[in-house]
Structure formats: C-alpha cells, structure tokens
Amino acid sequence: MALAIEEAQTLVPKPKKIVFAAFQFDPEAAKDIDETQWPGVTLLKAQMNADLLTEDLKKKRSRNESFWLIGQPDVQLEKIKTGEDKGEYRVIVQGFDYYNTRTGAIESGGSDKIALWMLDPDYDGRSVFPRQVFFPMAGEKEGWTKLAKNLKAEIDEELIEAYRGTVSLPFEAGENKRVAVKIIDDRGIESLKIIKVE
8 A cells, every 4th residue: 555655646647536446455454545644635445346356257237346435334432421331332333335336426324234243342453353243134043143053052142132233242442442343234345444442
C-alpha cells in the first residue's frame, strides 16, 4: 500500500481516487487504507469476486459483479452503566453500506444481511483474534447450534441464542485500548472497523 501511494504521489495531475483491489484484505492492510489521510484524495478498497480466479466461472452476464466496494461496519461501542456488568463494554453492530456497481448507488445493508461478525476486544494493530463470534442470519439448526451438534457437545441454549445477535456479550477493555469488529455479509464480502476505547 505504501508503495502504491508513493507512486501515486508522483502522478500529474494528482489522482482524486485510488482503488486498492484484492480478493481479501488482511486486517493490517485494511486499517492502513482506512486510516491514511491524503487531503483531496479518496482511498477505496474493492474486494474482487473469487470467481475471477477460475477461468470457467467467468461468465459474461450483466448481473455478475467482479468487484464490490463495501464500507466499514456501522458499529457502536458503549460502556455499560448499570447492572452486574457495570464498567464493562459492549458492541452493537447496526449494519454496513456498500456501493452497488450495477446501479451506481450506495445501499445500506442492515444487520439482516450480516452472515457472521467477530469481535476482538483487545486489537493489537496487526491481527484480529476473535474472542466472540456471532451468526445473526443463522437458523435454529445452523451456526453454533450446528457446530455443537457436530461436536456432540452439550450446549447452553441461552448462550447460543446470544451468539445469533448483533449485540456482543459484555467485555473488559484490553491493554491495547482498541476493539476490532469484522463482518462478513451474505455474499461473503468482508469489512473491518477498529474503534479506540476511551
């Protein structure tokens, strides 16, 4: 990324947008792109459709999308003020925005379009280590329920139900004072949001 920006800075006229395209962005690269400030220039991440890797799947249909632009998740971090978890934090995932390449419009993806989301309550700036994983779209026999059945493990039904939602379980702020939330939507597109804990 740094080399691309360095090269782009030599261009005349100065670019207005720089698009980074990849099949998948690692958390560090995504963070660097999101946090880079270059006045007058917009940096975008475009996730490429994995079908581009497979020659026989490259069908020339108008509804095929080779690239997706997805915004950061709409995430709220709140400090719990009452009850037995007072002083701890929780994350609420409200959805995300993405650019529809067919219509040219920005569309809102609500929490009903999130297949999976992960929470790292102590993000170290390099790697996401999920401590909580949620399957909001999972049916009664999917997600954690299916995993527990396959492992032949006894499960806590209340806890399984909590891991179907978009509100995290309470957690304490880690020593890095940063929280990472990674979402994967119903098409497999990933997006990352990093929040500083005040």
